[in-house]
Amino acid sequence: MLKIENLHARIGDTEILKGLTLSLGTGEVHAIMGPNGSGKSTLASILAGREDYEVTAGSITFDGVDLLELDATERAVAGIFLAFQYPVEIPGVSNINFLRTALNSIREQREEAPISGKDFLAKVKACAQLVELDGKLRDRSVNEGFSGGEKKRNEVFQMAMLEPRLAVLDETDSGLDIDALRIVSHGVNSMRSADRSFLVITHYQRLLDHIVPDHVHVLAGGRIVHSGGKELALELEEKGYDWIVDAQATEQA
């Protein structure tokens, strides 16, 4: 479904991704772990189409389509969803209005009819239950005055509403207490299906106790330096990243 090959990217004069290659099959859950500053969030931003980053080499295809040719809106329409590490506040715009606009915009671009008010509300209800999102939060302005945990739950709520084909979770566990972590993970897990893939970006292993990945990759110095099964996460938790990063360095030298 998603194929990233030899991706190089920079912001300003700083090169952040230096030949990243990664492939993700339909229905698979991949975790990307790595030390701070390794380029994890950059990868998430580039997948979603943030224009601050310049891709200098390499390619990304999504279902055979050149993703780099699409702008952020088109990627969302194609089914890519990014759960932001720092969800943005939009004062005066209610969560519900925001979502209905988003949903209908996507449907319009897919040449589908807008969702009826009734269906929309039913869907809101179902999805909100999934992440135990308070009714009040649905009516409040997008992310405004939300706690850290509420923001992350709101991200997963939006994901459930928009039903993406590929969901990229950027450090969704950061700033969550254990209860919120459980709720968010439950939301994600119940969305796992044979035709939906997940790219879970995290610094800590604990999220992967809840969202069990099929594959784990280590991102360091702008490249995937090591890949393995779900047990790799535990190994990383125990030994840190240095052994892989060092081994990689030795290998390169």
Next chain:
Amino acid sequence: MSAAEENPLLDEFTRKEYEFGFTTDIDADTLAPGLNEEVIRIISKKKNEPEWMLNWRLEAFSVWQTMEEPEWAHVQYKKPDYQAISYYSAPKSKAPLGSLDEVDPELRATMDKLGISMEEQKRLSGVAVDFVMDSVSVATSFKDKLAELGIIFCSMSEAIQEHPELVKQHLGTVVPVKDNFFSALNAAVFTDGSFCYIPKGARCPMELSTYFRINEAGTGQFERTLVVAEAGSYVSYLEGCTAPQRDENQLHAAVVELIAKDDAEIKYSTVQNWYPGDAEGKGGVFNFVTKRGICEARAKISWTQVETGSAVTWKYPSCILKGDGSVGEFYSVAVTNNAQQADTGTKMIHLGANTHSTIISKGISAGNSQNSYRGLVQIGPRARNARNFSQCDSLLMTDTSGAHTFPYIETKNPTAHVEHEATTSRIGEDQIFYCLQRGLTEEQAIGLIVNGYAKEVLNKLPMEFAVEARKLLAISLEGSVG
């Protein structure tokens, strides 16, 4: 979704270009350009006015001649040549209009294009409409129904003929002839406008609405609106404005006077979408308007405005809070794009005790435009326990536009409490990206963010207007993020 939201007529507003830039090909009776006593006599005569009205105009004209055009606003424009303007242009009609059916079909078509077809309006929302084209009131709907309640809603010319005592008693009492350069000019040459009288204790059952339109080339529009709400009455009044696209600047210098007697309430809402000129600043309407209301004891006047049009706007809808316990409100969204300039705000003059006022102003600057808030809050020595709260926010869309705030706060009573806050911020790239990631287009994203920003004000508009205004905001700002 409300019925109004699905109203196909209002979809007119979703078009990208300045949609109202058509001219109506109607045989118009237009006076040669120029201004002198003779012209004023002709206007007065054409309108078959009584002598007191003519004298009032002539006096205004002599005052105007001694006055100078104000220069203190934060706007730059080439002053109009007042001798190059035609001061009277009326659609020719053979006889006074008896009913809507007698209205010129071309004119009806114009109204339809504006989305204010009276039939539709009647059917959909029960809004009574007075339609002023160039200078003359063309038709007023729902008159009979209102008459049952003793409410008078008619054109100003008609009011001068039919209700001279009411007009004489109130005209110029809130905005005196000498008030300023433009109000003096208006007093001398105004050709029509709306008159509205709500008798004691009456609650006007429907929104009253006026649509203003400048049509003839080289004409000015000088309408005069007078709303009198007797003790304990209530009225909500709407005003919409459009003008065709023309290369030269057109002048609009209106005067609006509101009188709210004891315990009365007047809500006055404006959606101003005069032609703003093209992207280079050619053409567009000069909107130099004086709007002021006076509140007697416990009365309330609420101004709500959505300003998206005009090349230059100079406008300060104000409240004189004369009576104890009276309330003034001003809610404004002003959008400037391309080369537009706006200097707008309000004056809250607290004279009585326990008077309260609220000012919420949201400016949005895009393109190369300049957008200024200018407001005065004045607490007089007798205004014990007066309260004011002002919030003036500016949103900047480009680094080539300007956002300015010039509040004047004058307090002469120690029991008063006055609070003013202002912030300036930029439309956030991260906000837009967040929306894009959720599948919104950039235009939708900007529309959504801007409407969210202006929500406090838009919520004050009557329903039908709010929908229109939201769309207008989005259209005005399309493709404007720097």
Next chain:
Amino acid sequence: MSEVATPSKHAVLATRITDACSAHGVVGEGNPQAIAALEALPYPTTRQERWKYTRVTRLLDIAPQATPAGTLPEPVLAGLDAHTLTFVAGQYMGDDILDEGPEGCFVGPRSVALERYPQRVLEGSTDGFATTEWFAALQSAAPQDGGCVIVPAGHRLERPVVLRHHMPSGIGVAQPEHLFLIGDGATAEGIIWSDSATDAAGLLNGAITAKVGDMADFSLEIVQDEPGELHHIGHHHFTQGANSKLTVRTATANAHWLRNDLHIVQDGVHADSTFHGCYLPNGQQFVDHHTRIDHAHPDGRSNELYKGLAADRSTAVFNGKIMVHKDAQRIEAYQSNRNLLLGEQAAMYAKPELEIYADDVRCSHGCTTGQFDREALFYLRSRGMTETAAHNLLVQAFLAEVLDGFREEIRDYVHDVYARRLGWS
């Protein structure tokens, strides 16, 4: 041509003031641009935006009498370890001059600086308001003596400098000019202490100019303590370079009629300005603080806080303008003006302005005028305080936010003046 026109009243005033200053000694030549501006500029009236609330008509009648030979006033800030220069009515009274030679620091009167280091002084001079404001032009046309502080690049002035100006008894006139030249990376602290005899009257039309270099750190405390019936107009002009830090605190302790124009220009990136002020007119006093900051370069920051109260029949004016120029991106500018109105016939005129021509900025201002927090007042009284005691406590608390920023000696002094004037216990 008609016969010689009668000179305008303000031209007559200008001649009178210039003559009086010259008689007592001006320093250097009058600034030619200022002399030209003085003739060209109109005399301020309330029709001009910047003078809307400030009437200067009665200043036209000021007729200075011969100033008696100055005697040294009682010292101020006696306990403070500082270089102190004393001036009386625009004349240097001789104290300690610090002169480290052409490459070092100089602290002394401008008259001496001009003799010893004309080049250094001229390089640092700016016109400030002299070509745009009538009274500033008047000052600059006949400038008198004042302090001159030169701190070369990289130097640090160990002790603070006190520039003290005293107006003696009688109807006098003085146009002192103080100059601070703080080089790149230099550090200095200054205090300008302006006071008067209790029966002083006339006009004090003074200028303070400071040029603060890149990476420099300069802080200035201005104390205005002028009983009597003096009219004081202050032209305070600051320019600061990239990455510099400027702090200006102004305490108007006592003033019969005062107008301050404070203008800060950020002439480099990452400049940081803090300017605070407090005022407390009572009786029929008039105090007007006009401030303006120009963010002319990106990444600057400014913080403005002016607080005051107007008692009895007095009038206070505050005008603060934040100007963000085109391309001055990522500016953070905050302005706050808080006022208490205590007198039935007191008046407060506030005009906090923003003028913004860049988009990536965070600017805000807040302005309030009101009276005491009733809840707080009630709380204090319920704890046994008299109404007066509670009032006083609340006024002190209100002013503390500004006053606490001053050095202790000044804070206490200004506090005492306020306490005496308003009869606090």
